[in-house]
Amino acid sequence: MEPKKGPATQAEKNRERLKNQRDNQLFGKAQQIDAMTPEDILVELKNKKLPVFGTNKERVERLKKALGIPIQDNGSKGSNSVLNNIEQIQKKREERRRRMEEERINKEERKAENEALGKLVDVDFQKMVDQFKQQVPPQKPHVPSSELKICVCVRKRPIFSKEEKNGEIDALSCSNPVIMIHEPKFKVDGITKYLENHTFQFDNTYGENEDTKTVYESSIRPLCPFILQGGTVTCFAYGQTGSGKTYTMRGLQEMVICDLDKFGRGQLTFHISFYEIYGGRCFDLLNNRAKLTILEDGNGNIQIQGLVEHPVGNKDEVLQLIEYGNSVRTTHATTSNEDSSRSHAICQILLKSGQREFGRLRLVDLAGSERAQDCVSNNRQRRIEGAEINKSLLALKECIRALRGGPGAHVPYRGSKLTLVLRDSFEGGSDEKKVIMITCVCPGHSSSDHTINSLRYADRLKEQVVANQVNQFQPKPEPLKPHQEQQKPQPEPAKPQPSKKNLQPQVQQNLPKKKDEKPEVADKFRKSFRDMEYIQKQEEDKMSLEMLDLHEKVETILEEEEELLETHVHAIKEDAQILTEEGELISMAQGDTDYDIDSYVQRMEILVKHKLTVYQNLYQKVMSFKAHLNEEEEFSNHMTQKLKKKG
Numbered sequence: 001m002e003p004k005k006g007p008a009t010q011a012e013k014n015r016e017r018l019k020n021q022r023d024n025q026l027f028g029k030a031q032q033i034d035a036m037t038p039e040d041i042l043v044e045l046k047n048k049k050l051p052v053f054g055t056n057k058e059r060v061e062r063l064k065k066a067l068g069i070p071i072q073d074n075g076s077k078g079s080n081s082v083l084n085n086i087e088q089i090q091k092k093r094e095e096r097r098r099r100m101e102e103e104r105i106n107k108e109e110r111k112a113e114n115e116a117l118g119k120l121v122d123v124d125f126q127k128m129v130d131q132f133k134q135q136v137p138p139q140k141p142h143v144p145s146s147e148l149k150i151c152v153c154v155r156k157r158p159i160f161s162k163e164e165k166n167g168e169i170d171a172l173s174c175s176n177p178v179i180m181i182h183e184p185k186f187k188v189d190g191i192t193k194y195l196e197n198h199t200f201q202f203d204n205t206y207g208e209n210e211d212t213k214t215v216y217e218s219s220i221r222p223l224c225p226f227i228l229q230g231g232t233v234t235c236f237a238y239g240q241t242g243s244g245k246t247y248t249m250r251g252l253q254e255m256v257i258c259d260l261d262k263f264g265r266g267q268l269t270f271h272i273s274f275y276e277i278y279g280g281r282c283f284d285l286l287n288n289r290a291k292l293t294i295l296e297d298g299n300g301n302i303q304i305q306g307l308v309e310h311p312v313g314n315k316d317e318v319l320q321l322i323e324y325g326n327s328v329r330t331t332h333a334t335t336s337n338e339d340s341s342r343s344h345a346i347c348q349i350l351l352k353s354g355q356r357e358f359g360r361l362r363l364v365d366l367a368g369s370e371r372a373q374d375c376v377s378n379n380r381q382r383r384i385e386g387a388e389i390n391k392s393l394l395a396l397k398e399c400i401r402a403l404r405g406g407p408g409a410h411v412p413y414r415g416s417k418l419t420l421v422l423r424d425s426f427e428g429g430s431d432e433k434k435v436i437m438i439t440c441v442c443p444g445h446s447s448s449d450h451t452i453n454s455l456r457y458a459d460r461l462k463e464q465v466v467a468n469q470v471n472q473f474q475p476k477p478e479p480l481k482p483h484q485e486q487q488k489p490q491p492e493p494a495k496p497q498p499s500k501k502n503l504q505p506q507v508q509q510n511l512p513k514k515k516d517e518k519p520e521v522a523d524k525f526r527k528s529f530r531d532m533e534y535i536q537k538q539e540e541d542k543m544s545l546e547m548l549d550l551h552e553k554v555e556t557i558l559e560e561e562e563e564l565l566e567t568h569v570h571a572i573k574e575d576a577q578i579l580t581e582e583g584e585l586i587s588m589a590q591g592d593t594d595y596d597i598d599s600y601v602q603r604m605e606i607l608v609k610h611k612l613t614v615y616q617n618l619y620q621k622v623m624s625f626k627a628h629l630n631e632e633e634e635f636s637n638h639m640t641q642k643l644k645k646k647g
């Protein structure tokens with residue numbers, strides 16, 4: 001007999017492929033029908049407007065026939081076919097039981113394995129995540145930042161054994177330039193588990209096994225020649241507390257100093273300044289945390305008054321200074337990271353050769369992004385810090401985006417203190433200024449919300465904003481089984497969009513109307529508020545008008561607090577002066593029996609009046625400040641109530 005020939009032509013091959021596909025589909029459908037209950041068969045027949053008479057087997061065959069599934073005629077009739085049917089059902093039941101048992105044993109084994117490793121993770125979710133991870137596409141080479149207008153990248157840090165002991169699952173898959181978040185979820189029944197998978201793509205992504213040198217090689221290093229030709233490069237580390245911002249920044253600081261020193265062949269001096277912005281105020285990290293004042297002259301030039309620039313010729317000294325600066329940053333303990341930073345730290349390096357200025361490099365380690373949600377905390381200090389962080393991160397996003405708009409684009413740098421001091425990093429378009437944004441993310445599944453927020457933030461900085469995709473990489477579908485845990489895509493609920501129509505009147509109402517303010521203060525305040533309005537409009541789906549109102553209140557409080565402290569110091573000095581004069585007056589009155597009572601009364605009247613004026617002024621400032629604090633408190637309570645109702 002001649003061996004069976006395979007398909008000869010392409011057309012035959014295609015026909016055979018299509019036939020196989022169809023057979024597979026029909027086989028799948030037949031399996032689904034066999035697994036259906038008699039009631040389901042009835043419903044299905046009715047749906048398809050087919051007759052419902054006869055036994056269940058006859059109904060099944062009718063349904064299959066209607067769907068084009070060939071009926072196997074085994075020639076048996078009557079009791080024989082009934083026996084066959086029962087046999088088939090039993091086989092399927094056994095098969096199902098065998099599979100369930102296998103799954104149970106598999107689960108127990110995974111659990112025991114995890115326990116031995118000290119991991120207390122949910123094995124079902126872990127299995128689902130592992131399945132997805134097997135389908136991650138291969139990694140592509142990293143793109144050097146010199147080829148990009150703005151380099152937007154993401155770095156995933158490794159999961160710590162401490163986190164796994166606490167039940168954390170590594171829910172991030174990273175394969176340059178893609179990063180996926182596998183978010184464990186429960187269906188409404190509260191039992192069935194599934195994963196919601198979000199896929200993002202950036203210029204570069206770095207996984208847990210890629211070290212800081214790899215990040216450096218494709219981010220800052222390609223821009224070193226640009227700096228040496230007089231360019232300005234600003235590199236930001238963004239992300240939630242504990243995601244590795246400081247870890248990444250410290251590594252980059254060291255590498256870039258060494259490289260710039262090497263490229264400059266020892267001829268360059270580094271002029272280092274290192275300061276932080278904490279709660280809307282600026283402090284010099286290399287000068288005993290001296291408080292700095294941000295000034296803007298009539299031409300819009302920004303100056304940080306009091307900031308000390310340290311000229312250093314030796315790279316080791318540069319690194320020592322940076323290390324010192326890092327160690328004195330403002331930190332506060334939180335549950336997730338004991339050294340959680342609430343400040344933005346800006347390390348600025350100006351390169352000079354003799355008197356000739358070269359480029360500038362700014363390395364900015366941003367405050368924990370989740371702190372921006374502290375706007376409704378119980379603690380006022382935290383709230384004000386949170387509002388400041390929120391405002392600065394929103395303003396930063398819009399200022400970076402303005403770089404893409406070219407030299408003439410509006411840069412809303414007055415929207416926050418951070419963007420105000422970094423104004424020079426954003427103006428002139430992306431050919432003149434280079435920005436690298438490294439978004440750091442935590443791998444643990446319980447951080448999924450924060451991670452998604454961080455990636456969405458970074459996504460807005462990309463050239464083309466493409467909405468992240470949900471469930472791009474799905475495991476191969478298995479036939480549906482009853483009560484099986486499904487990895488089902490769940491569309492995100494649509495967010496209500498505030499209407500633009502309603503925006504204007506309310507914003508107008510919010511415009512600051514402060515009495516007795518100096519004209520330049522009022523002007524500064526209005527300009528900054530206009531930039532906040534601009535940012536709010538770009539961000540209207542995220543930033544509510546209430547948030548804008550909160551930012552205005554916080555701005556007022558910060559400005560007034562400054563003024564109040566100044567007035568208080570002034571009052572104490574005046575008082576001391578008056579006290580000295582009073583002392584002199586008393587000594588005169590007590591020591592000289594022949595003193596002039598009229599002159600005493602006259603001088604005393606002047607002194608007391610002066611004292612009253614000084615303290616009256618201070619009292620008014622205290623009362624006004626107190627009223628604004630109360631207003632902020634009320635507003636915060638209102639926001640908290642609103643959030644509670646929503647949640």
Ligand SMILES: Nc1ncnc2c1ncn2[C@@H]1O[C@H](COP(=O)(O)OP(=O)(O)OP(=O)(O)O)[C@@H](O)[C@H]1O
Binds near residue numbers: 245337
């Ligand atoms: N890629 C990494 N590889 C190994 N360990 C890392 C990595 N990234 C971060 N870590 C470690 O994770 C911890 C938190 O990192 P880091 O302090 O840099 O976070 P952070 O984002 O700066 O937090 P915060 O905003 O609170 O300052 C540190 O112990 C750090 O050593």
